[in-house]
Amino acid sequence: MHAYRTHNCAALREDAVGETVRLSGWVHRKRDHGGVLFIDLRDHYGITQIVADTDSPALPVLEGLRVESVVTIDGTVKARTPETVNANLPTGAIEVYAREIAVQSRAEELPMPVAGEQEYPEDIRLKYRFLDLRRETMHRNVMLRSQVIASLRRRMTEQGFNEFQTPILSASSPEGARDYLVPSRLHPGTFYALPQAPQMFKQLLMVAGFDRYFQIAPCFRDEDLRADRAPEFYQLDFEMSFVTQDDVFATIEPVLAGVFAEFANGKTVTPAGEFPRIPYREAMLKYGSDKPDLRNPLLIADISHHFEQSGFGLFEKIVGSGGVVRAIPAPNTHEKSRKFFDDMNDWARKEGFAGLGYVTRKQGEFGGPIAKNHGPENMQKIYDELGLGENDGLFFAAGKEKDAAKLAGAARTRVGEELGLIEQNAFRFCWIVDFPMFEYDEDLKKVDFSHNPFSMPQGEMEALETKDPLEILAWQYDIVCNGYELSSGAIRNHRPEIMYKAFEIAGYSREEVDANFSGMIEAFKLGAPPHGGSAPGIDRIVMLLADEPNIREVIAFPMNQRAQDLMMSAPSAVSPRQLRELHIRLAEPPRASEAEKAATDTIGQ
Numbered sequence: 001m002h003a004y005r006t007h008n009c010a011a012l013r014e015d016a017v018g019e020t021v022r023l024s025g026w027v028h029r030k031r032d033h034g035g036v037l038f039i040d041l042r043d044h045y046g047i048t049q050i051v052a053d054t055d056s057p058a059l060p061v062l063e064g065l066r067v068e069s070v071v072t073i074d075g076t077v078k079a080r081t082p083e084t085v086n087a088n089l090p091t092g093a094i095e096v097y098a099r100e101i102a103v104q105s106r107a108e109e110l111p112m113p114v115a116g117e118q119e120y121p122e123d124i125r126l127k128y129r130f131l132d133l134r135r136e137t138m139h140r141n142v143m144l145r146s147q148v149i150a151s152l153r154r155r156m157t158e159q160g161f162n163e164f165q166t167p168i169l170s171a172s173s174p175e176g177a178r179d180y181l182v183p184s185r186l187h188p189g190t191f192y193a194l195p196q197a198p199q200m201f202k203q204l205l206m207v208a209g210f211d212r213y214f215q216i217a218p219c220f221r222d223e224d225l226r227a228d229r230a231p232e233f234y235q236l237d238f239e240m241s242f243v244t245q246d247d248v249f250a251t252i253e254p255v256l257a258g259v260f261a262e263f264a265n266g267k268t269v270t271p272a273g274e275f276p277r278i279p280y281r282e283a284m285l286k287y288g289s290d291k292p293d294l295r296n297p298l299l300i301a302d303i304s305h306h307f308e309q310s311g312f313g314l315f316e317k318i319v320g321s322g323g324v325v326r327a328i329p330a331p332n333t334h335e336k337s338r339k340f341f342d343d344m345n346d347w348a349r350k351e352g353f354a355g356l357g358y359v360t361r362k363q364g365e366f367g368g369p370i371a372k373n374h375g376p377e378n379m380q381k382i383y384d385e386l387g388l389g390e391n392d393g394l395f396f397a398a399g400k401e402k403d404a405a406k407l408a409g410a411a412r413t414r415v416g417e418e419l420g421l422i423e424q425n426a427f428r429f430c431w432i433v434d435f436p437m438f439e440y441d442e443d444l445k446k447v448d449f450s451h452n453p454f455s456m457p458q459g460e461m462e463a464l465e466t467k468d469p470l471e472i473l474a475w476q477y478d479i480v481c482n483g484y485e486l487s488s489g490a491i492r493n494h495r496p497e498i499m500y501k502a503f504e505i506a507g508y509s510r511e512e513v514d515a516n517f518s519g520m521i522e523a524f525k526l527g528a529p530p531h532g533g534s535a536p537g538i539d540r541i542v543m544l545l546a547d548e549p550n551i552r553e554v555i556a557f558p559m560n561q562r563a564q565d566l567m568m569s570a571p572s573a574v575s576p577r578q579l580r581e582l583h584i585r586l587a588e589p590p591r592a593s594e595a596e597k598a599a600t601d602t603i604g605q
Contacts, residue, residue: 004072010046014093016077021096023048024072024104026134027065029115037062039098040115041073044139049086049095050075058098068107068114068134074100122552127566129557141554144263145542149216151262152236152538155255161214161238166201168194168218173516178222180231188583194220197535199454200520202239203492206531207523214238216538222563227550228484228540231563235487239533245475245491248532249275249431256479256486256536260427263545270429275479279434288326288397288409290432293483295423296416300397300408303327306382312373315357318398326397326408327386330415334362334391340418341368344395347414353407357396364390413483427481427544434458435476438469438505448506451476454520455490456530457502464501479536481544489534496524 004024012021025043032038037059039050050073052059058073065071075096086092111127112120114134125132132138153163172179172193179193195201197219205213217237225231236255240248250273257272276294283290286299304324307315315325333340341358348356359379360367371379388394395415397408416422437457439450447469455474457463463472475491493499499521503513514521542554552558559565579586 008045009041009043009048010090012048012077012091012094012096014079017079017094019077020074021077022072022074023050023096025070026114027062027067027069027071027107030062030065030067032063038095041071041096042134046090048091049080049089050098051078051095052098056098058101061101061103062098065103066107066109068110068131069103070105070107072102072104073098123560123566126552126558126560129567133556138553141542141546141548142556144546145538145554145556148259148263148542148545149538151259152255153216155258156214156236156238159212159251159255161212162210163215164205164210164213165215166195166198166205166217170195170201171519173200180220180222183582183584185582196221197235198237200517202237202533203454203494203520203531204523206239206241207494207526207528209241209529211241212238213240213533217535225559225561225563228543230539230551230555231559233551234538235535236538237533237535239531241529241531243491243530243532245433245477245532248489248491248534249277249477252479252534252536253429256429256481256541259541260481260545264427265545267425267427269427276430277433278430280432280436281434283432284405285326288405288407288412289483290435290478291480291483291485292409292430292432293413293416293422294428294430295426295482296412297421297423298329298331298412298416300405300412301327301386303382303385306378306385307374310374310378312370315370315374315396315398323399324401324404326404327382328395328397328408328411328415329386329388330358330393330395330419331389331421332391333360333393333419336360336393338367341393341395344411344414344418348407348411351407351410353397353403354399356407356411357398359394359396361388361390361392361394370396429479429481432478432480433476434473435478436470437472437474437502440470446507449502452488452490453503453506454493454499456493457498460495461498461501464498464505469505475532477534479534484540484544486540487534487536489532491530491532494524494528494530496521499524 001022004022006022009023009025023041025041028040028042028047030037030039036051036053039062040047041050052062073096075098077094078097080093080095110131112124112131114131117135117137133142169182169192172181172191173196177196179196182192182194184190184192198215198217202213215237217235218232219235220232222231223229238252240251253272253275257269260269278292280290283292285302288300302324303326304319307319307325310316319325338360341360344358345356357370358368359371366376366379395411397404397411435451437450437455438447441448451474455476458473458475459467476488477490478488479486493502500510500513539551539554543551546554548554557565557567564570
């Protein structure tokens with residue numbers, strides 16, 4: 001007999017009744033029925049019920065063990081009586097009568113429970129993540145992640161992609177988010193950077209002639225965290241040579257649609273070949289976001305022209321000074337009280353906006369100060385244009401275009417949720433396309449790149465030389481699902497002269513381009529194919545499939561929101577000897593003086 005087990009804890013069925021077996025696992029639950037002890041024994045695969053009575057030599061040992069102790073049980077498989085069969089367990093028709101027990105490891109008192117799905121403070125869960133991962137939901141999520149990655153690998157390989165690994169220690173880039181830096185011992189005063197993405201390396205693989213590359217790539221960004229963002233994350237990074245934007249879409253849509261359909265658990269998925277393509281400017285207008293949730297049927301509309309001359313002076317003033325008015329429908333709100341609309345206005349103010357105007361309508365009668373001042377006939381024109389009915393309300397976001405779009409987008413989501421309009425049990429994909437190549441930076445008072453500086457501008461050199469930079473579009477695209485951006489991608493700029501010109505428009509000299517991107521620009525001068533790709537985020541894909549609101553629920557060992565690993569106590573101080581080897585001297589942040597500290601304490605009181 002094997003040293004630890006003949007079967008796993010999910011394997012035994014009624015056909016094994018009478019067999020002598022050996023099982024190993026964790027004591028999941030204990031139930032004492034007065035002389036008869038029932039144990040749920042758990043391993044990676046499942047649970048088997050163990051029973052011991054006063055005739056069993058294992059009983060006194062099991063009675064003295066805490067849950068989560070690890071044991072090996074020798075016993076006999078018995079059929080449960082009909083009334084005790086557990087239909088919720090694959091092994092629910094049998095139990096194992098314990099005849100012998102070996103204690104592999106005794107558990108001390110637990111800092112948090114494993115059995116059950118109780119809510120528990122995240123700091124405790126992360127500090128004892130190895131315990132948290134024993135819980136059913138977390139175990140299932142991590143296994144789902146493994147299965148999703150395996151499916152992605154298989155689907156990419158079937159499409160002719162080859163998996164390559166790119167460096168983890170690389171050079172810092174002036175573009176993008178903040179780098180994680182690694183000091184070099186052999187080259188004092190210099191630093192490696194952990195990759196924010198394998199962007200340049202995967203493009204260089206195309207220049208090297210490998211045609212179709214992918215990897216499940218680790219990426220690192222030292223930026224503020226949120227529910228769908230982690231400092232260390234993984235993406236399905238891929239690149240293709242001699243392709244157009246359409247080729248990239250046709251390649252990755254079956255991969256994503258197939259993976260989501262495989263693990264959707266009955267939810268509907270946008271089929272491959274049917275991902276809507278929404279231009280960036282249209283997305284910002286209709287959805288108030290470049291990552292729209294298409295499960296929400298509400299569409300935003302620009303109605304600024306209705307307020308160029310209006311009895312509602314505030315909107316007339318906003319439109320007259322170059323601002324806009326955006327409308328968000330609130331269908332079938334005739335039975336909602338005025339409080340619903342006032343609460344939406346209060347919500348907008350709490351979110352940092354000036355407010356959210358509204359009009360109520362019940363059986364054709366308009367209500368609210370905007371309708372009163374703008375007039376019922378003018379309001380009817382707006383409603384006719386928007387296709388709204390006699391019992392539909394309307395919200396308004398007014399101000400500078402960027403601010404109004406942001407408020408309208410957030411209000412669209414809020415109204416959809418409050419009215420129960422969000423489609424359930426569905427994954428709705430779309431592409432956001434035609435991003436602007438450049439934007440005007442109000443702080444720096446200059447034109448700069450808006451999205452990805454290495455994208456090919458639509459129209460190429462002719463567009464750069466003849467068009468207003470703010471009118472130039474790029475071959476850039478995002479994959480969005482249910483309001484989450486899964487990835488950004490682009491057809492790359494592979495021609496040095498076009499790259500120099502694009503960076504010149506953004507205020508960079510030829511010398512700066514050569515200094516900052518020497519590896520790529522030199523490679524492009526030696527024969528580069530047209531190429532493009534993308535990099536869907538693994539963590540967000542699994543988060544959506546697991547229906548989890550937080551990305552940390554699908555990562556085995558995540559950091560907290562302050563980028564700390566509470567289990568391994570990272571980041572941590574290092575020894576003076578290690579610092580000397582790296583030629584580093586720490587400059588501690590200045591400490592507040594006693595007077596400043598006293599003043600702060602007084603203010604705090």
